[in-house]
Amino acid sequence: MQFEISSIATVFNDRKAITDDFWGDVISEIKLTDNIPAEAFDGIEEFSHAEIIYVFDKAVNGKVVVGSEHPRENKAWPKVGIFAQRKKNRPNFLGATICKIVKRDGRSLFVQMLDAIDGTPVVDIKPVMKEFLPALPVTQPGWSNELMKDYWK
Amino acid sequence: MQFEISSIATVFNDRKAITDDFWGDVISEIKLTDNIPAEAFDGIEEFSHAEIIYVFDKAVNGKVVVGSEHPRENKAWPKVGIFAQRKKNRPNFLGATICKIVKRDGRSLFVQMLDAIDGTPVVDIKPVMKEFLPALPVTQPGWSNELMKDYWK
Numbered sequence: 001m002q003f004e005i006s007s008i009a010t011v012f013n014d015r016k017a018i019t020d021d022f023w024g025d026v027i028s029e030i031k032l033t034d035n036i037p038a039e040a041f042d043g044i045e046e047f048s049h050a051e052i053i054y055v056f057d058k059a060v061n062g063k064v065v066v067g068s069e070h071p072r073e074n075k076a077w078p079k080v081g082i083f084a085q086r087k088k089n090r091p092n093f094l095g096a097t098i099c100k101i102v103k104r105d106g107r108s109l110f111v112q113m114l115d116a117i118d119g120t121p122v123v124d125i126k127p128v129m130k131e132f133l134p135a136l137p138v139t140q141p142g143w144s145n146e147l148m149k150d151y152w153k
Numbered sequence: 154m155q156f157e158i159s160s161i162a163t164v165f166n167d168r169k170a171i172t173d174d175f176w177g178d179v180i181s182e183i184k185l186t187d188n189i190p191a192e193a194f195d196g197i198e199e200f201s202h203a204e205i206i207y208v209f210d211k212a213v214n215g216k217v218v219v220g221s222e223h224p225r226e227n228k229a230w231p232k233v234g235i236f237a238q239r240k241k242n243r244p245n246f247l248g249a250t251i252c253k254i255v256k257r258d259g260r261s262l263f264v265q266m267l268d269a270i271d272g273t274p275v276v277d278i279k280p281v282m283k284e285f286l287p288a289l290p291v292t293q294p295g296w297s298n299e300l301m302k303d304y305w306k
Binding site: 008037039060078084129 | 156161190192193194195197199203204210219232235237246277280285287288291292304
């Protein structure tokens with residue numbers, strides 16, 4: 001099944017280049033597109049976190065390997081399929097990241113810990129509720145902790 | 154900006170009707186579409202949780218109010234904009250839910266706590282890493298806790 005989606009907002013920040021790490025201090029302004037009223041953000045400031053769903057638009061039309069590959073081409077890590085990784089070259093090129101809400105200002109939402117570069121199109125924003133976070137402890141393979149070592153620095 | 158996305162998998166479960174609550178015990182099989190190799194799931198069983206991004210396809214072409222409305226039309230709760238709610242009638246009709254991985258079996262991933270009905274098209278699956286969960290405590294308005302009271306029962 002195919003669906004057409006449209007950006008509802010755009011990311012503005014000082015990250016112009018596509019790089020893997022050091023996203024922790026980036027503050028991003030997420031500004032609604034002209035066709036969405038500011039009211040769409042009403043009440044969002046009552047939440048501490050929001051999940052931002054965006055499109056890796058610079059990767060669209062790029063190569064996607066869905067079969068097993070070493071994350072970041074690091075042979076010290078096991079080969080895993082695309083749905084056991086979070087990299088951008090994936091079917092549908094969607095990113096989804098839970099961010100800290102800094103403030104809402106009219107048509108803009110300011111967030112911290114969004115790993116998307118300047119100009120990235122946003123396709124949805126969802127408030128984070130505790131009830132949607134894992135109730136049981138999260139476990140994951142060691143390679144993923146190694147990969148994330150400098151991600152939020 | 155517009156993008157075309159395609160389902161990469163389909164949900165199979167015993168929830169045929171669209172209802173708000175009682176999703177906790179639902180076990181869903183997420184089966185890859187024919188064009189995606191089973192290998193796309195390799196390594197996913199090393200993770201305890203996965204985020205499922207799906208399309209509320211039954212709601213597509215339905216009415217979307219992006220401005221302020223009472224969640225579930227409950228006037229006891231404040232009016233909030235579409236991005237301060239998680240309801241299905243939203244721009245782009247995307248759902249995103251973190252689920253417990255039950256098992257992977259070839260081309261299928263079995264998960265618990267997916268709030269999507271039978272036949273729902275899935276557009277992405279991401280492994281959940283602790284590093285992508287909120288580092289700071291999550292706070293949210295009281296109405297959202299009330300709304301979620303029976304959601305996972």
